[in-house]
Amino acid sequence: MTLEGQVALVTGGSRGIGAAVCRRLAADGAAVAINYRSSEGPAKELAQEIEAAGGRAVTVHGDVADAAHAEEMVRRVTEDLGGLDILVNNAGVAQDALIYNMGMDDWLDVMRVNFGGVFHCTKAVLPHFMAKGSGVIVNVSSVMGERGWIGESNYAASKGAVNAFTRCCAMESARFGVRVNAVLPGFAPTDLVAGLTEGDTGRSIRKQIPMRRFGEVDQIAEVVRFLSGPESSYMTGSLVNVDGGAMTALGLGRP
Known part of the structure; x- marks a missing residue:
């Protein structure tokens, strides 16, 4: 197992993409710290599942939007698991609405978690990574960050x-042996x-994806695993799309 002996912290790790990432990293030998803010039950269940399969996992509570929480999470993980080698910044929220209908703080609430969480956890982990001369950061971003979509302005921003x-951090960190990449799910x-993938909206969007199907969280987790491991050792500052070809399209849908 190529991640044997490695320790990973996955923010927002109790559900969705985060849970799939925790399972995948643990299956390849990493000890996993599952961060959660409010989903304590699912986080503990996931940790038990990983340990029942022969892996090693702990849960760690913390709000990534709070810098002090991020620092405490990193401290606890390094103490409880004996170090830290991989940070997966996955925690995220959405408050979708047309700009006209948004409240004045709707952009800030989303930014605090989606970008603030990445900044806080990266800032908290960098001294540890820099001191030991190695470390991997994988940010779970979105193709929305590279394209526009109705009702997604705050999330896309x-x-x-x-x-x-991700690009800037990769440039600053490379000389310390730290790699920083991002996965951009479609x-x-x-x-x-759920509001975009179900019902008539989901069927319409699916028709606009070249592969004509939505992705699966396990497929995204596989790419996170690749960027976390030695196979990607010459990659940093990369934004890797996992979107069924959605970003190759010009315009909205087929002619």
Whole structure:
């Protein structure tokens, strides 16, 4: 197992893409810290599932939008699991609406978690990674950060910030042996995007994806695993689309 002896912290790890990432990293030998803010039950159930399968997992509570929480999470993980080698910044929220209908703070609420969480956890983990001369950060962003979509302005802006931050952080960190990349999922059914993947809306969007189907959280987790491991050792600052070809399209849908 190529991640044997590695320790990973996955934010927002109790559900959806985060839970799939925890399972995948653990299956390849990593000890996993499952961060949660409010989903304590699912987080503990996932940890028990991983341990029952022969892996090693702990849960760690914390709100990534709070810098002090991020620092405490990193401290606890390094103490409880004996170090930290991989950070997966996955925690995210959405408050979809047309700009005209948004409240004045709707953009900030989304930005605090989606970008603030990436910044806080990266800032908290960098001294540890830099001191030991190695470390991997994988940011779970979105194709929305590179394209526009109706009703997604605050979410897309937050993910655009994550993409820009990924590139800059990669440049600053490379000389310390730290790699920073991002995964950009397209439409993959989770609680976060249920409104876009179900019913008539889901059928319409699916027709606009070249592969004519939505992604699966396990497929995204596979790419996170790749970017976390030695196979991607010459990659940093990369934004990797996992979207069924959605970003190859020009315009809205087929002619």
